[in-house]
Amino acid sequence: MTEFRYALQKIVDLKGNEKTQAEWQLSKAIFRLREEQDSLSRLESEKQKWLNGICAGQSSTVSDLQAVQDYISHLERQILHKHLDVNAANQRVVSSQTLVSDKMKDEKAWSNARERAMQKFTERMLKLEQEAIDELAAMRHGPVISGKG
Structure with a gap:
């Protein structure tokens, strides 16, 4: 057999690749989305830590409070930008999922x-095999003669 x-196996392989x-x-x-989410989480934790410090009264002078407030404002801007980064990373995940699906x-x-x-090849080979077997059987047993007549 x-x-x-x-004939198009290279295309099948290409599509798999x-x-x-x-x-x-x-x-x-x-992976990038998770990194961005982790970074956002760290920024939010840092902000919460400083807010808790203010509430606990750790900064006693007005200048200390102003410096802490400036830093918290800086963290809020970073958090805002990080939310944009997370959204962009999420969009890349969605578009990558669509690409994989396609x-x-x-x-x-x-x-x-x-x-x-x-399947067609196998059917064709089985048919040829059966024809060869039938031909061998016909040659071995001679012509079939009908008993009628």
Whole structure:
């Protein structure tokens, strides 16, 4: 029996590689999102720490209170920018998920086409095998003569 060789196998392989690359991009986007979320969390904790310090009365002079308030304002600006970074990272995750989904569908379509071609090939080979077996059986037993007549 001859071996099945799919003429478009390189395309099937390419689609698989594209899907793998898209999955890597998604993984990187998720990692970056987590980094941004962690950074935001650290900034918010830092701000809360300084607010708690003010409430506890640790800063006694007006200049100390002003310096702490300036630093808290600075942290609030950083938090605002970090929220924008988190949103951008989240958008990259969403677009990467869409890309992976599209690549998976594309790869599946090409894999299905390959499977259909292999199924047709197998059916054709089985038919040829059966014809060869029938021909051998006919030659071995001679022509079939009908008993009617």
